[in-house]
Amino acid sequence: MAKVVVDITASLDGFVAGPDPTLEEPLGRNGERLHEWALETASWREQHGRSGGQANDDSGLIEEATSSTGAYVMGRKMFSGGSGGWEDDPRSRGWWGDEPPFHAPVFVLTHHPREPLELEGTSFSFITDGIERAVELARSAANGKNVAVAGGGATVQQALQAGLVDELQVHVAPILLGSGTRLFAELGDPVSLEATRVVASPKATHLRFTVRP
Secondary structure, eight states: OOOEEEEEEEETTSEEEOSSOOSSSTTOTTGGGGGHHHHTBHHHHHHTTOOOOBOSHHHHHHHHHHHHEEEEEEEHHHHTSOOSOGGGOTTTTOSSTTSOSOOSEEEEEOSSOOOOEEETTEEEEEEOSOHHHHHHHHHHHTTTSEEEEEEOHHHHHHHHHTTOOSEEEEEEESOOOOSSEETTSSOOSOOOEEEEEEEEOSSOEEEEEEEOO
């Protein structure tokens, strides 16, 4: 059965981005180090149109997630890093150029309406009426596959608060960022989890949980 899955990387002290993010450093100071575990893998490089890389456990987990995902949900900050009207956003077409790595429909949460954006292999729709609507549309577009809530932290928190998440996968990078954007800062009520898998590698520890009703 298709699921709504959170799949995100965090530091050991629970941050998904470092402090002081900018358009030049969207993940904040030292935030890029969170994803070092993925950047060297064959699966990540293939997804981004590159060759080479390591075919290891980390790569296998990326391939597993990518092959099972039919649509994505993300926040405005993950899409472009901007805020306000789109006409003033220097990255209004996203971070990834003309060939984004998703190869599936993407639904972007925003307060500012705009027409859909079609790029090579990926369509972006901009949703102004909340996380529930974004997930509903993503389910319809996923053709029976999973919906991945890709981030950032605020979008993950909204999905968990709304009771929309079936599975939570956190890749814990071996770094202490000290400050930045917390993954679980504004959850409110407790969320009960059941651990279903732990995969440890030299670059990250991969934790998978089922979210209990």
